[in-house]
Every structure is written in C-alpha cells, then in structure tokens.
Amino acid sequence: MTVVTFGELMMRLSAPGHERFVQAAHFNVAPGGAEANVAVCAASLGAKARFVSKLPTNELGQWALNGLRAYGVDTAGIARGGPRIGIYYLEKGASQRPSKVVYDRAGSSFATATAADFNWSTLLEGADAFHFSGITPALSADLPAIVETALIEARRRGILTSCDLNYRRKLWTREQAGKVMSRLMPLVDVCIANEEDASDVFGIHTGSSDVDKGQLNAEDYRRTAEELQRRFGFSKVAITLRESLSAEDNNWSGLLLDGTDLHLSKRYRMHIVDRVGGGDSFSGGLIYALLDGQPPGRAIGFAVACSCLKHSIEGDFNPVSLEEVNSLLDGEASGRVQR
Amino acid sequence: MTVVTFGELMMRLSAPGHERFVQAAHFNVAPGGAEANVAVCAASLGAKARFVSKLPTNELGQWALNGLRAYGVDTAGIARGGPRIGIYYLEKGASQRPSKVVYDRAGSSFATATAADFNWSTLLEGADAFHFSGITPALSADLPAIVETALIEARRRGILTSCDLNYRRKLWTREQAGKVMSRLMPLVDVCIANEEDASDVFGIHTGSSDVDKGQLNAEDYRRTAEELQRRFGFSKVAITLRESLSAEDNNWSGLLLDGTDLHLSKRYRMHIVDRVGGGDSFSGGLIYALLDGQPPGRAIGFAVACSCLKHSIEGDFNPVSLEEVNSLLDGEASGRVQR
Amino acid sequence: MTVVTFGELMMRLSAPGHERFVQAAHFNVAPGGAEANVAVCAASLGAKARFVSKLPTNELGQWALNGLRAYGVDTAGIARGGPRIGIYYLEKGASQRPSKVVYDRAGSSFATATAADFNWSTLLEGADAFHFSGITPALSADLPAIVETALIEARRRGILTSCDLNYRRKLWTREQAGKVMSRLMPLVDVCIANEEDASDVFGIHTGSSDVDKGQLNAEDYRRTAEELQRRFGFSKVAITLRESLSAEDNNWSGLLLDGTDLHLSKRYRMHIVDRVGGGDSFSGGLIYALLDGQPPGRAIGFAVACSCLKHSIEGDFNPVSLEEVNSLLDGEASGRVQR
Amino acid sequence: MTVVTFGELMMRLSAPGHERFVQAAHFNVAPGGAEANVAVCAASLGAKARFVSKLPTNELGQWALNGLRAYGVDTAGIARGGPRIGIYYLEKGASQRPSKVVYDRAGSSFATATAADFNWSTLLEGADAFHFSGITPALSADLPAIVETALIEARRRGILTSCDLNYRRKLWTREQAGKVMSRLMPLVDVCIANEEDASDVFGIHTGSSDVDKGQLNAEDYRRTAEELQRRFGFSKVAITLRESLSAEDNNWSGLLLDGTDLHLSKRYRMHIVDRVGGGDSFSGGLIYALLDGQPPGRAIGFAVACSCLKHSIEGDFNPVSLEEVNSLLDGEASGRVQR
Amino acid sequence: MTVVTFGELMMRLSAPGHERFVQAAHFNVAPGGAEANVAVCAASLGAKARFVSKLPTNELGQWALNGLRAYGVDTAGIARGGPRIGIYYLEKGASQRPSKVVYDRAGSSFATATAADFNWSTLLEGADAFHFSGITPALSADLPAIVETALIEARRRGILTSCDLNYRRKLWTREQAGKVMSRLMPLVDVCIANEEDASDVFGIHTGSSDVDKGQLNAEDYRRTAEELQRRFGFSKVAITLRESLSAEDNNWSGLLLDGTDLHLSKRYRMHIVDRVGGGDSFSGGLIYALLDGQPPGRAIGFAVACSCLKHSIEGDFNPVSLEEVNSLLDGEASGRVQR
C-alpha cells in the first residue's frame, strides 16, 4: 500500500507552551505542512508513503527533509533548489484566547517550483493513492496545472485520488479557489472537507449550524456532502465536524457519504494538546482505511479515531500506530496508563 | 490618553510548569507588580502608560526596567537607588492544590523610598488617569502620605483617580488597612475591589456568598458596591467576581455600579494558564474603557473580557490588543485557530 | 514514628510535556519506585522514613540515592553493588491517548540482590511500620523469601505491616502472583489494593464495575475487601477507586474496611498533572494516619486527600506537608491562590 | 547626545549551543541587524538612540520592536507595514568548524519600503549622529536613494555621518556595491571598515595580509585607510582587524586614521561567546566616543574595548555599560569575579 | 557507493552541558554506537549507507531507528525484537576532569541476537564496503561467529572490509579480545586503530609514547602499523593519534600505512565540543575516501579532517558534508563566519 502526497513542507516555529509571540525567547521548530502530515500519518499506520515537494538546497531544507525521513517517509521525490523554505509561526491559544497562525510562505522554493521539477510518471510509480489539499494549488499560478497533470496521470494508472478542500482565505479568494478547484475536482475520487470548506470554496450552504458557537448539525452536513457529490461525481465525500468549545476543548466527529449511504462516526470530547494537523491526520487515516479495504462505517470511525489521537500530540505530525487507532476505535478511551 | 500608575515592580520567580518549590532547579523570571501590570495592560490596549516607582541601580533593577520598557511603558518616572529589588516567588497550583505566593519584598528600594523620590507635578504632567492599589500604601510608613500627595495633585489637575483595594494580609492587618485606606478613598473616583476586599479592608459584609466554595451571589455584591459608594462617594465602584472551582478552573465576571445603575458582565468559564495579574488586567481594561468613553455596560464587559484573556497568558503582564478584547467582548469565545 | 519500606528505586526517564517517545530529544530524569515513593510521602508528612533497597555503586546509583536523601529519607539501609539501576520510561498521555510505561528493570542491582544484602534485625530497629508492595516479590526468585524474612522479623517486633498488592502483569503471571502473595499475606496487617488487584492476584471478582468505562461501584468493593479480610485475616483492608474519564481527568476515592466497619472517603474530580505514584501516596498517607492514631474514617479521608494532591505534582514523589493534606481534608479544595 | 541609525531589524533564529541546523529542535530567537545593534550599543553606553526602519504590523513585527525597546532605543521612527520580517539563521561554529549564517530577508517589509515611509526631517530632529551600514543600500533598488536623502538632510543639519562598509556578497556584487557606495561616501564623515571591506567594495588592495590565515599587518591597513580617505574625503577612517585563529579564538584590534594621524588600539585575544554583531558594537562604541569628544587615540581604544566585550555576550546586541568599557580600556582584563 | 556497517545502536543519555551525573534533572537523549556512527558519517558525505543491527520492537527501539533514518541511513536491515535497547550514560568532562561513560548494554536486543536475525546474502547485496568495530564481537558469545559469516560473505563478493579495533576493557579482557580478533582479522582489508588498541588487543608495543601525558611519537606508530600489517596481511592500516591536553583540548592526527608507504596527516589542535564518536567519524571518512578512490595521502587527510569536524559537533553522529570536509582539508581552518 503506497500513498503519494504533494504539497509544501514548511518550518513550523511555535512559541513554547502558552507563550504569546511577544514573549518568546525561543521557538520550538518542527517540520509541518498539510500533505506532508498526511504522508507521516499514513507511514506511521504502516503504509508506504512518498512525499513530493520542493525544498531549498540549504541546511534548512535538509533539516526539513531529515525531519520527514525520520518518520519513514520516502523523500526521493523532493526536488531541491529555489530560494527559501516556507515558514509558519504558531502561537498556541488557551481557554477563550484563540491560537494564531502567521504564514510566511510567499516566494518559497515550493511556491516557485515549476512543472519541470516533477516527473509524475516516476513519482506515481507503484502508487495506490494520490493526495493533495486545496492549499497546494493556492500557492502559485503554476501549481494548479501541476496538480492537474498529477491527477490525470493518477487516473490513467487507476490510482485512488483524494483532496482535502482545506480553504485558506489568506492564500486566495473564494472566487479564485472556486474556479481552480472546480476544474480539479472531477479528477478526484474522495473529497474531504471540514465544516466550512464547502461553503467557502463552492458556496454550498446547506444549513443553520453555527460554527462560531460550536453547534453543528450532522443533518446539515449530509446535505453538503450530497451536493458536493452531485456536482463533481466523487465516489466518497468525508466531512470532519469540529465543535469549538474553547481553544482547548473541542468535540470531534466525522461523516462519510459513500454513494447514497451516510456513515456517522462516534463523537469525541477532546482536551487538546495541539490542534494543528488534526484535519490532515483525518485524511491520512481515511486513505489508509480505504486502501486497507475497511467498510465505510469502520473507515470513517478509523479516520476520526486516528485524528482524535493527533489532537493529543505536539506538532503537525501524527506518529500513532495502527494498534493505537484500533484500540481507541474499539472503545478504549479511558486513558488508563498502559504498563 | 495617558495613564499613570504607582507601585512596586518586583522580580517574579516562578517554578516552571507545575513544579513545586522544592523540586525547582530553575525559576522562570519576569517582572511583575500590581500597578506595573495595570500600566502594561493599558499600553497594550493602545494608551500611553507611565509607571512611577523606585528600583535599585544594580543590574536587577535595570533588568526589571527593561522588561517594562519592552511593552512600551514610559519608565522615566522610575527613581533609581535603594538597597534591593523586591521579589515574589510563585508555585503554580493544579487541580485541588492551590498556587502559592511567597513575598520577599521587605526592605526593597520601593519600600524604602521617600517623598523626595517623586515629583508629582512632573510625574502627572499630561496624565488622564492615576491608579494605585492597596498594596502600595501597605509597603511602608511613608507610602500612605506619598500616595495622598499624588492623589491631591491628581485631583487638582482633574485627573481620574482609581484604586484597586487589593488587600494583602501578609502586608498589614485589616485595622491598619482600614485606617489608611479610609483616609485615601475620598480622593478616589473609581473604586475596584474583588469579592473579599470590601470585607477585609472596610468590614463591609453584605451577604452569604461562600467564597471558599466558589459560589458567589451578584446581588450580595451590589449591596457591597452601594455601601462602598455611600461611605466614600466614589463615582464608580467595580467588583470582580471569581468563583474558584479548582486551581485551574474559575468562573470570572464583574459588576459596575455607576451612580445608581448596576451593570453586570458576562460570566466566563476559564481554564487558567496563569492567574496572577488577573485582577490588575481588569483595572487596566476598566481604566482604558472609561477614558475611552465607553458606556458603563460596555466598560464592565470590556474590563472582564480583557482580564479573562489575561488568565490564558503566562506572567503578570497582559499583552493583549484592543482588537483581541473587542473580539471576545463581541462574542468570539470559541478559541478557533486564527489563520 | 518510623516507617521502613522495601523495594526497588528506579531511574524514571520521562518524555517532556506531552511528547511521544519518538519525539523526545531529552528526558526528564527523576528517581521513583513504589516503596520509595511511600517513604518520601511519609517523610514529607513528618514521619521518619527508612528505605531499604540495593543500588549499583556507580554514579547513577549515587544519583538515585541523593535524590531520595534530598527528601529526608534515611538511606543507610540501601546496599550498594550489583550490575545496574533499573529504569522505567514514561510517556505522558493526554485526552484519549493513554500514558505508557516501558520497564527496563531486568537484571538490576535490586533484582539480583540476595538475602545477604539485608540484615533485617538492624534494618527494622526502632521501626513502627514496615511496608512493601506486590512489585517487590515479583522482581526475582530470591525476593519472596527476603520479604518473608522481613515480615517475620517485623511481626516479632510488633511492627505494623502493610502491603499494596500492586499487580504488574509484565512482571509475573496471575498464577505466580497468587501463589507468592498468598504465602506472604498472613503476615500482613493492612492490605491495600486498587480496583483491579484483588481480581488479578487472588481471583476475587465481586461485582459488575466496569473499570475500562470508568464506572465503579463502591458496594462491589466492599465485598472485595470483606473477601480479602476473610481469606488472610487482615486487620484493615483499603481499596483505592479510580474512575478514568480520560488520561487527565479521573475521579479518585477510597474505602477502608476496619474490622466490620466500612469507611468511604470523599470523591475528588482531579485534573491530573502526573498520575504515576498516585497509589503509593495513598499508602504513604494511610500508614501515616494509622500510626498517627487517626480514627479509620479520618484515616481513609487523609490517605485519599494525600494522594489526590500527588496527582497534581510532577514525578513519582509526593512532597506535600501535613498541613496541606489537612487543609484539603478539611474542605479547602477551591485551589485559591495562597498569599 | 542622540544617535540615529537606519537599517533592517531581523529575527535571528539560532540553533542552541553548538547544535548544527539539522540537529535543532528549537531555535533561540532574538532581534538583530547591523544598524539596530549600533543603536542598542549606543543606548547602553548612555546615549539617546533612535532606530529608523520598517517592520510588519503583525505580531512578529511587534516582537522585534519590543525587543529593541527593552534596551531603551526610541522606536517611534519605525514604520509599520509590508509583508514580512526578515530572518537570518545562525549556526554557531566551534574550533575548525565555522559559524554559518543563512539569510532569508528578500521581500521583507524593510526591503520593500519606499521613500514615503521615512520623513527624514522629523526623524533627524535633534540628532547628533546618523549611521548606516553598507547592508542598507544593498537591500533594494529604492534604498540607495533613501539613504542619500537621509545623508543630505543630515549634512544640512551638521549631523555627524558614519558608515560601516559591511560588504555582504550574498546581497550584491562587488561592482554594484562599488557603484552605489561610491556615490554615498562623499556624504559620510566617518568611514568604518573591516579588514576585507575596502578591497571588496572599492578594490583597494594594499598589502599582503592573509585574512584566511589570521595574520594581519597593521601597516597594510594604514595604507588602506589612507586610500579610503584620499578617495572620499572622510574626516576619519576606522578599520577593525580580526585575526581568526579558530571559530572561538580571535585576536581583535582596530586603527583610526584621523587626518594624518594613525592611532592603533590594544589587541585583545578573545575566547568568543558570540561573534555576530562584533563589528556593529565597534561602530556603536566609536560613535559614542566621538560624540563624547574623546581624543582619537582613546576613541579607537574605546571602540575596540566596547566590541571586545560584545564578543563575550550572546546575541547581536551589546548591553554593556560605559563603566564596563572604561574598566576594560583602563586595563582590567583579568576577568576576576566582581563582588 | 554503498557502505554496510554492523553493530549496536544505543540510547545515549548525557547530562546536559557540564553537569555531573548527580546533578542531572534531565538527560539529553540521542542514538549512538560505533558502527551506526560510521554509517551516518558515510551517508552525510554522500554515500549510501545501510546499518545492520537489532532493536526491540518497543517505542524506544523505534525512537532509535527513526533517529538513524533521519540522517538517510537505510534501516531495512535492522531486525526487531529482543528485550531492550542498550544504553550508555555520558558525563562530559572539562579541563582536568575527564568525561565518563557508563555502559548499560548487557542483555540488550543486539547482545542477545542470533545468527538467524541476519541474512547476510541479502544484507550485503550491492554493497561496496563492510565495516564493524571490535565492540561488536565483544558483546556476546554468538557475535564473533556472526561477524565472521558476514566477513566471509563480503570477501566472496569482493567487498572492501574494514575494522576499527576499538578495544573496550569493560566488555572483555585483552586475552579474549586478542583471541577473537586474531581470528577475524585475516578477513579484513583495512585495519583502523587508535593509539592504544594495538597494544591492548594484540600486545603490540612499539615505542615510548606516553599516552597519558598526551605525547605521541608518530614513528612509534609506524612500527605498530607495520607489525599489524605483518601479522594479519591488511592492505591498509590507519592509526589515529590523539594527544589529550585536557578534557577539551586535544591534538588530533592520523597516519595510513598503504603497503610500504606511510602517509601522515596534518595535526589539528581542537577545542572539543563532544569527543564521543570522534574515532568513528575517522572510519567513516576513511571508508568514503577509499571508495571514492582518493590517493592514500589525501585519504588519510580526509579522514582526519572529517573527524576533526566531528569533535565540534554534539552527539555521536557526524552530520558534515563533503564540501565541509574538503574545505577544511584544503586549508580553511580559521573558523570565519560563512555568510
């Protein structure tokens, strides 16, 4: 089982503990980025994972590559060159104070990559799944076409394709996102979205859930999923449902529309250690479960349990084992010490 | 808008994380002190803030001064000299274990300051508000008269005067506090107190709230506020209401008696990062709101939101922006990541 | 009041904060071990405590001995020699992710100790209580007989003997444990167990509590205690009741069967800082309370309050004072700052 | 005495201790940049210092501004806006392994600043000295003209102007540097250079010193200084002489050509804590000494002693007091504990 | 160019900075072990490197494997299973105080590995070099035969074989070492030794150098090399020469006997950051140079420069690039900042 993901790997600079940016005398530094997170998650579960990207040839690029390699991800598909590594700064919120992310990724090696950097016929060799998120085509004018090339090659080879819509308003407008993503979606098998993406990217408003108040209505999201399926012909649509009670306390669940069947996961009340990468670990878990041939009801449960555990782990990455996900999925959620 | 505050700036030595004092191999060190905290809060919100105090000429005094200056507080009014910087040690509690504060401030440069150290006509030049807390006159025999001089000068200039009662039983007895504070209060416009101060300092008992059990009754505190107003003629009385559910979980709200109108704030359930300085950030927020001309109902809400955010921040200081307070005040309390 | 405890002192290597093992670039290191934890707890409460064990002569053995000595435990009874210090690795869980303990204690100096290392007539000189846990006889083939020798000598001197069953499935099978412990128990006055031990060690199943779901029924545990008492003739049986709501949120209470009287403690809802050593601090508190002559109802309350506080403290040890335990026992659980 | 400096303030991200970039799990973070360093140095010595620059409006910009403000530098002249804060990464060398600096400053707020961001008539109000380094005009196409405007305004006001040539080959070619700097130099009073700059920027080769071997010949540098003076009419030319014995062991001295008189400083053998900012503290010390009216022989000694101390301090900044510099200058170099 | 190395990978637990073991409250933790160090060094220089070993299936084994994988070493040849990961503790010395290493590797997964764990025909597939050190056969009774099997298979395939004698007196006696190593050496092409090994393992005493006084005589070591060559028929013998002036100051050089030609390297005076792994990086550099076809005079210089740089780097590993080694070898030893 081989998963290929495509996107930017950044340097994540986070203020330690609950320090505000203005208080920081040092930053924790770790690699992170939506699609790299998916690759690490899949590799940790036991799949082969290959990450395709571009990093500068300098020591910071090497640092990021090593950080990914440590988790067993195949990094041979990472082109080297270009001006700089993208950065994102993270300040962890608490209680009523929200976490803050400041991006500094313009002009990065990945954002300035060109089609010549990626030989998809080699990169997709032997792959079973290809994944990207809506961030990747948002990063440059060249990237939508590069993603399209990859998707066409993947389709040609019968590889399962998946996309997490992952709308980021600081990267592009809703109009830009809608236009680009509408062109790419027909090439995608599995669409993954959070509770806001469908509305932001495709203007699909289907209910009265109040995201800001942390009250979500699963029925609304069924309609969202059905509308996504109707428009683009996805074989599966998965939606994550996050209810934000505070910066640290969230409810977390998901649903999967498989043809006409809707599967709803268990809902977890989480006390969060690190929320960033939570959605990516859902994608990683879902892709793993689907390639693994799990029935859809178990697959959505697996993906939600997998990402539930991520929220208890520092950093973007989700180094949890198959056994750990299965144990939670099978009901062991008491947090009792294992010895 | 210029706020002047007067008090002691200490070195805060806190055991890291949840370590007990006896476990500590290093201390986090940061400046702190009730009135300095108010100045930093006001400056962070956008006011000009001036802090008046005295610090030793040695490197530790300079360290504290720099730490204040970083947040944009005008430190020109800090006299230099005297024997030592005051210290307080902090051990952070958790669950049923309370936080502990050990003071070591006797004989400090501020406690041994004299009237000659402070030229109030210069120090209050251009000021719109003057603030102190009940800690300041408790620190030495000279300080009550120095505070009185400042208040008289402030009144003469039409500056808004405010006082946080801030009773500390380790500094003086209730009798001493009552005597000194009763003399100063007629010179104060805005009186700020927590749920115990009025009783401790002035013997005003108005209800059956059980502070130790974390059950507070707002109606009781209305009577407390009215009695304070009656005795000393305050134009406004603000009371913070803290319900301690555990060392980390508190409810937090406030009320403002403005003439005969009582305004009650929203109540926040907080998961606390650092509780010290919580009351001071309420004072800072309230003074800002009043100088800003906010109507009393919004002002008390602003002060409570401002101090609610402080509880999620490490250290005595409250580096939150006007936008952040307004965002919480306007209902955004879900802690959703901002990116 | 002098308490002697006997067992292994290990090096505890814990990943910092909530880091997973695979993420760790450094480990916090502290001494720990069930019976040493009891000794530190008793010493912190004001008793004299003596710890009997064996540590290597190298610097790591000295490090552990010093770490114990710091808390006022008499270490003269620690034999020196043998191949290595035992280790346990700890990864702290969060939310649905459980904490993990990996033992590396095989072949340690204590596990290879022989009867010749311990002169019980000297070691028990002047003692009022002797305590061990079920871990000690599990560590080697020689240790059951060594424990038996100590118990016989203790009985001869009229010393109160106590044992925490403390079953560890990675150290021995239920059959082995049952056989060895059944031989030792008749020499024990006070039996201490958690909600699973009696079942694991002696096959005593008395009810329908679902440990994994965090739902415990005190009535079931009364029957467990009575059956333990019936079989081995204990003068007292104490059982701790842990309801695991998540890795960080537990309910914690205990019961004490004293002859025919059952005493139930208050139940605390804890937000946990460090769960390891929680049971040991219950034993330490109970032994202290019994030697102190507290009536059984207060003694069980004291032990539970003592161990409740431990859960808010980093490390295996429980450096809380008598005043702190009494304060919690007497109702001060609000966590209000003490200054 | 008021010193104005103009340049970029960056975020300095340094691997802790002697860690290599690929080993880093966190970075120490501190503000730094040639001209900001000069301002901090001058302020620490007792001058008034004003720093002119541009920083983004985000929290990282505020962090940098606060970090400068802590040292007493007037930050009112820092424009806010633009895309990002510039970054430089630092890996500290040891023994034969050189330190490495990786710049990531392209597209920063300062590099994209325009003439409209700086009102020199306000910014130079009351100034006694204006300083910049060769880095500033190298950062964008607009900056040479902005610097020229500032220099013309400074000349008009009779303000002492100084420039540290500070050639950086990664920012521009020698040809570009020579062209731009040749245009600016006639407006400069005091030229500061290290042992390589004159050759790099202006092609002035005057001797056989072998920089790489750490062998410098002061006589060669006299000729360099004279040639600089001849070409551009500087009133003073100062040259720092660094002999690199290893990454940590350097000899450090300087010379000052004042008209026709050459003044040579003492030479210090330094064991280096942090070499970055060493040259800037020389500029800061020299400007202070000149404004202070010190005779040239003492001034060059003062500048070298000032920067010698910097090499013993972590970070770009040089928080040393006038007394400390004078003490070293007056011969106290034994490093004896002061108590 | 593919290098295979065989040995134990341990967890290195080092007291931070210059702390003594008894002072440590945390340990830095990093993977390390002689042959793994060689693999990392070769991979960093640009070779393909494969490490063969055995690690436990638990999280600590995974941690070590990930730590190696980060540096690009192929870990597919690491068997998983067995009881525990080997440990070594490191206390870093200073000045006259020596560094201390305490081993705790008995009973590790590697020490209990059997021939069945290693399929050498697969493991040596495509390899150009096979390396082990004298530590490997010292770790168990089975390992000498396992090494012999590997060497025979390597010889069969025409793979270059190398061995670093690496005598450790705590692992075996000189007699045991002499016996085992004498049997293996005829299968080795390149013998690597430090200034004491030949004497310790084979009783070859050839001169009057006083290792303890840090005075080494290269001529003595020529005779040692010649005698080694004579006895075992090595094609090349390399000897590292360390003169210990203090815990932090060493001279470092090496010689290579190639047939009858002796090549002496430059001697470096090093100020040491971390001395452990110094010899292994010599082996890594030498193997790289030989596979790279460098002439012997350059090869020994390359190996010494490579390992000289290692002494400036924290940890056992040597993440230096080919360019960095060549730069030092070509004379750039001044430690000047690279920017």
Next chain:
Amino acid sequence: MTVVTFGELMMRLSAPGHERFVQAAHFNVAPGGAEANVAVCAASLGAKARFVSKLPTNELGQWALNGLRAYGVDTAGIARGGPRIGIYYLEKGASQRPSKVVYDRAGSSFATATAADFNWSTLLEGADAFHFSGITPALSADLPAIVETALIEARRRGILTSCDLNYRRKLWTREQAGKVMSRLMPLVDVCIANEEDASDVFGIHTGSSDVDKGQLNAEDYRRTAEELQRRFGFSKVAITLRESLSAEDNNWSGLLLDGTDLHLSKRYRMHIVDRVGGGDSFSGGLIYALLDGQPPGRAIGFAVACSCLKHSIEGDFNPVSLEEVNSLLDGEASGRVQR
C-alpha cells in the same frame, strides 16, 4: 571523621550560560554559601559533615535544606525561622568580561539569628573539625560572638578549628574585618587565605605580586603566611594562588606553611566551568586531608587538586569523590574519557 561548618546557605540565582542579567528569562537556582560548600565537599570525599545555620520555615528554606541533604550533609543543626533566605545573583563572565555577583542577603534568617539559635555543646558533639569563613562574622553584629562561642567550645573539646579569611568588601570595611577577625584568630588552628585576604583583613603586604595582572610570586606569599603565623599562632597557614588570565582561564595553586616548612603544590592551568566555590573546595579538601593524617606536602596537593576539579563543575558545590581527587593528584590530568 566528622566536620562541622557554620555559615549562611543562600539561594544562588544564576543567569543561564553566558547570558547577562538583563537578558535572563530564567535563572538556574541552586543552594550555595561558603561554609555549606565546605560541608558538601567534605561529605563527597567521604567524611561525615554537619552544617549549622538558620533558614526560614517557608518552602524556600526547605528547598535549600533539601538541596544540601541530597549530598549527604547532616542538616539537623539548621535552625528554622526568621524572615527570608539570603540570595546571591550570579552572571557568568567570559573572556575579558568578569563574572558578577550581586548579594541580596541583608535581613536574612541567618543574618538575624541569635545565640539562642545554636546550642554548640550539642552541635559539636562528636566533631573532629570546626570550620567557618570570614563571611560569617561579617553578616551581623551578633555573629562574631556566636562564632567565638563555637570556637571556645571547639577548643575545649580538642576539635581542629579552621577559618578561611574570605574578605568581602561589600559586607564590611577592612577596619571592621581586622578588628573582629583579630579577636577570633587566636582560637583558630588552620588559617586559610587567598592571595588578597591577608592584605585586606590584616594589612599584611609582603610583596610585589600584581593580582590584577595575574602574576603571582610564591615567595611573597611565604612571607605573608609567616607573618600570619607569627601574629596569631596558627599551627598551619594555607594560601591559594589564583592567576587570572581571563574570566575562563586561571592558573591555580596553593602553599601550606606547616610550622617552619613550606609546601608548594603543583600549578594547574584551568579552563573554568564555574569559579564560584573554588576556594571553599580548597578548604574542604584541606580539612579532609588533615583529618585523614596526610603529610603536609600531600595535603596541600590534595586540597589544590580537589579545588581544581571544582572549577570544572557547575554550581557552588563540589561533588567529587576521593578517588577522583587522588587520580588527579597522582598525575592523571589528561582529561581522557573514562569508559
């Protein structure tokens, strides 16, 4: 062999690494104080050590007591009570920048102790040596008499008495010191001084050594020792000789005048990790050697070797073993790794 020492135990707050005070965001914290340091040193060498002092009853007092107890010092003679623990702040110098010590010990529990706090007949029970330094009588008006009482009791019991002159100009004037110490010295057997004390305290100037230039002449110090012996009748006079080459590089040696025989130690060139407590470890080593019955020539060598090792250890304390001192004394100064 039992050594009793008497003095103040402080909290040492040191800026980490080479940070200046104004840069510190945390302080390392460790107990320290001249006479406590001597006790720890003696205990580490294998003697029984008892420390007599007074500490506050609060948690900071307990912290200090525990820190001493960890090293095996008997703390039963430490009175508890009084206002506060004394503090000293330490900034570690480097190269030409000197270390700085800022004392904040006025009004401490020890400085306000009275004769009633110390029952010398109990405290000296079974003692073989009693030691204090010149700091102790300098701390209050009561302490000279308390020291005198202790010395008289010690003399009565035939206990060896020793005093390290340890002049601190910030505590008292030379005149005050001379007067008090002249009264105590006739009760002292062994006088210990550094290269400046005899001059500072007793006005004994005997030569032309230039302390500030780091050039010491042993012959001068013989005359100093003889004059001390002549005036006060010491049985032995020991003088430490420190040549300060830089903050980190010192030469260190000592001499012992035993009756008419002068014994000069070896001189060590030290690269210093932490210089504070260096003199105290000399006293500790000397007292141990004398009680151990070492001949004077070996005793002075032992004391100097013991204190040489201290300079390589962080903190005031000197946890070195007898074996380590003997190893250095016997010539092993190469710093070679011990494994």
